[in-house]
Amino acid sequence: MPISFIKMHGLGNDFAIFDARNAPLPDLNIITLSNRKTGIGFDQMAVLARSDKADCFMHIYNADGSRVGACGNMTRCVADILLNEMRQDNVAIETDAGVLSAWHSHKVQGWISVDMGAPRFDWDAIPLAQQCDSANVPITVDGYSTPFTVNVGNPHAVFFVEDAEGIALDIVGPKIETHEMFPEKINVEFAHIIDTENIRMRVWERGTGITEACGTGACATLVAAYKKDLTQNAAFIHLDGGQLHIELNSEGRIIMSGPIAYVYEGSII
Numbered sequence: 355m356p357i358s359f360i361k362m363h364g365l366g367n368d369f370a371i372f373d374a375r376n377a378p379l380p381d382l383n384i385i386t387l388s389n390r391k392t393g394i395g396f397d398q399m400a401v402l403a404r405s406d407k408a409d410c411f412m413h414i415y416n417a418d419g420s421r422v423g424a425c426g427n428m429t430r431c432v433a434d435i436l437l438n439e440m441r442q443d444n445v446a447i448e449t450d451a452g453v454l455s456a457w458h459s460h461k462v463q464g465w466i467s468v469d470m471g472a473p474r475f476d477w478d479a480i481p482l483a484q485q486c487d488s489a490n491v492p493i494t495v496d497g498y499s500t501p502f503t504v505n506v507g508n509p510h511a512v513f514f515v516e517d518a519e520g521i522a523l524d525i526v527g528p529k530i531e532t533h534e535m536f537p538e539k540i541n542v543e544f545a546h547i548i549d550t551e552n553i554r555m556r557v558w559e560r561g562t563g564i565t566e567a568c569g570t571g572a573c574a575t576l577v578a579a580y581k582k583d584l585t586q587n588a589a590f591i592h593l594d595g596g597q598l599h600i601e602l603n604s605e606g607r608i609i610m611s612g613p614i615a616y617v618y619e620g621s622i623i
Contacts, residue, residue, distance in 0.1 A: 356621035357382075360435070361394065364427030364614050366566025366595030371400045371432060375410060387622070388417035394620070397565050398425055400432060408446035408453050409436050416561030423451035424507025426569020426598075430456065430466040431614045437466075451507035459611045461599055470570070470608040473577045474505040481509070483535050489581065493535050496526045498544075502578035506608060508560070509536065510574035512543045514584065518556045527558025543571045545578075550585045554592045566595030573608045576600035 357379060360371045370387065372379055379401060387393040398416055405411040412432055414422040429447055433456030436445040444457045452471055459465035474480070477488050480503050486492055490500040491511065501511040511530060515521065521544045530542045545555040555575045557568040572591035579585040580602055588601035598612040 356623050358619065358621045359394070360619050361396070361617040362431040362614060363595075363617060364430050364567060364569065364612060365593055365598065367398075367427040367568060368396050368566075368617070369398050369400055369425075369428050369431060370394045370396045371402065371428075371435070373402045375402055375404050384415050384419040385417070394622070397559065397562050398422065398428055400425075400428055402432065405448040408448040409440065409442075411448040414449065416559070417563075418561045420561040421450065422508060422561070424449050424454070424470070424570055426468060426470060426507075426573060426610050427567060427612070427614075428569075429454055429468050429470075430569070430610070430612060433457075433466050433468060434614050449507070461611050462613075465611050465613050467609055467611040468569075470506060470573050470610050472606050473573070473602075473608060480505045480540075481537060483537050489578075491535060493530075493533060495529050495533060498526060498530075501530075502582065503540070504574050504577055506570045506573045506577070508570055509538060509540045510543060510571055511536070511540050512545060512575050512578040514579070514582070515544055515546055518544045518546045518554050521556060523556055523558050523564055527564065531558060531560050541568065541571055541574075543568075543575050545575050547579065547584050548592070551589050552592060553579055553585060553589050556594060567593040567598070569598065569610055569612070572598045572600050573610055577602055577608065 401413040403411040456468045459467040488503045539560045542558040557571040601609045
């Protein structure tokens with residue numbers, strides 16, 4: 355029997371979204387489905403289920419089949435589905451990382467905003483393999499050293515460089531992702547400051563590789579830049595696929611705002 359899905363993306367960070375709220379799904383071969391030549395092709399996959407705490411539970415998987423605690427761009431996409439479906443001003447989406455609230459952005463028409471929660475900085479919350487200063491982790495990979503690490507629903511290592519465009523991300527990214535300092539692997543961002551309200555960032559996503567955009571990576575980058583006194587508490591993050599607006603508000607919570615897009619609806623047989 356055909357299994358329906360929706361293909362969406364946030365700034366080119368693309369997803370296949372399956373709905374299991376009303377009927378269970380059979381086991382899906384995520385690696386096969388993620389293949390861009392022989393499958394649907396996506397960076398991450400979502401399976402929506404019922405939740406006792408929120409409007410739905412969003413199970414998130416990387417292209418390699420590994421499970422993910424949070425995905426900012428995907429949350430915006432699923433939020434738009436729910437906002438239109440339920441005709442509500444706000445929706446709540448449960449993930450492995452907690453319950454995230456989302457709403458139509460007041461910043462730009464058509465954008466979706468998500469409260470991504472408070473960042474975590476303790477070394478064992480990221481997690482790191484040993485106790486150390488999470489803002490200056492003592493590692494060096496191909497000449498890049500002491501990243502700022504933070505958990506924003508999943509772990510990130512942010513490196514500030516003079517020119518993010520010049521980084522051989524396909525080479526250094528996987529080396530950092532799998533470094534022994536990161537027992538659960540890690541997402542990797544290279545960024546440079548344009549000015550106090552704009553940051554250029556490129557990302558290597560754990561379990562996926564180079565992507566056009568990463569919502570939690572943008573959140574991590576803003577938090578790192580603000581904590582290092584490089585920017586204000588809010589800035590536009592410029593990614594390969596476009597820009598997101600990230601704010602660390604007065605309550606210490608991260609608000610992410612950005613666009614979403616529907617690509618097509620399909621089914622697998």
